[in-house]
Amino acid sequence: MTIAHLTDLHLDDFLARQCEVDTPANLKRLMGEIGKHDIDLLVVTGDLGEERLFGELKNLLAAAGVPWHIIPGNHDRLKDLARGGLIDPDCIKGGEYYYSEEIRGLPFYFMDSRSEILGTAQLQWLRGKMASADEREILLFIHHPVLDCGTAMDQRMALKGREELSALLRESGRNVHLFCGHYHFNDIKEKGKIRQYVTPSNIMQIRGDEGNISIDTFDFGFRLIHIGENVQTEVIMLTPESGQNSP
Template sequence: MKILHVSDLHIVPPGQRLFSLDPLAQFQACIAHINTHHADADLCVLTGDLAHAGAPEAYAALADSLKSLTVPYQLLLGNHDDRAGFLAQFPDAPTDQHGFVQSWLDMHDLRLIFLDTLETGEIHGRLCERRLQWLAEALDGARNRDVLLFTHHPLPDLQYPSMDWIGLRDKMAVLQLLQRHGRVRHLFSGHVHRAASGIWQGMPFSTVPGTNHQHELDLATPGYATTRLEPPAYAIALFRDGDVVTHFHAFTDASARFPYHPPVHDAAAA
């Protein structure tokens, strides 16, 4: 099984730019790259910050661009998104009984759970009691399936001061639910605009760069992160025989390629 992880599109209305770039064009380049190199993927999960400021025109442009994506996709919300504006453009997006954009999907022997961590008006993430109760039911329903959890805001602290302070506020409540289930294979998140991976409370996790701009890797300075135009990328998660491997593909990279040629063995010199 192959799952693609894309995050932090930050699309603005057509004709506008963000940090000197066109986020829509960047995302369209990402789609073209996926269609060329990973059209065999089972699913593409986009973990939020779909629009930079929740503008209706941005969601309309996103919807139009997604028509060209040949891989099935799942959309999550991030702190830059607007839930009502998103649902107006994507009325068929799965929601729970309270209108939060979260759902689950069983694929092969896994349950994929997609959470809505958007707290309107806030940068940090939140899972209120209703969302936590929904998560508990989704985990209980998984029974003997291993779980992949997708969120915008990461659950673990990344020892990254400029982002940890705007992480998920209810992580310990989520942790208790995940530990009770006991079969969490991987945690996938966006939000930090960087590739990071590790183990949190015994559970592997990874984050992914954004498709437009990145955050500077500064492990000492608190406060807001500094934006940089480092190469964008998306992740390719591969699942086989209980293993999970995650690769990161810089889709705008156009650097030269040099095929490997083994050295010629000089018998006379041997």
């Protein structure tokens, strides 16, 4: 199966205005690119943008003709997402949105790091799922990275308590393929049996070396995840039509 992973859409929100990026136009171009691939599923891991564009977002996702899943990012509000029909209100528990689903025989976990820290109930749920199921591989989608990428974002924008989540996943003994965004760059990290993929954003990419956070390029992209004997991914980047690619 092939999954298209999109993240950090920032549709016409404060960041898009600040960076002067036409993020709805970027998303249309990404969806056009995704349309060239034979995908089975779409997953969007949060920071969607302005609620008034949720209808348009829903139409774009529906036009891909495959099932889609959305989880929230730190700039999203669950009630807006629910009102826009982007998430299933039945999966909101104690103010957090998380669930698991078997898709084509594979266990998918969708988690909520919106408040930048995972609630006790959500961690308990994950612990319980890990204790009761016996799958070898899991696919986990969450807005925030869990493993350290060694950047300024890890110092200033990291998920609080990520060590606890990382330990829980490692102790599960499973191969965890963890897909996230939030940091606005392309990165793959591995620790034990956790392989973490940070997917680039729909707005611009960030560099966070030498303790500074700054715009790297105005490229935007998504990740294709191919699942067969093993999991392989590729990132596809597009450049802005204006041709201006660095700040």
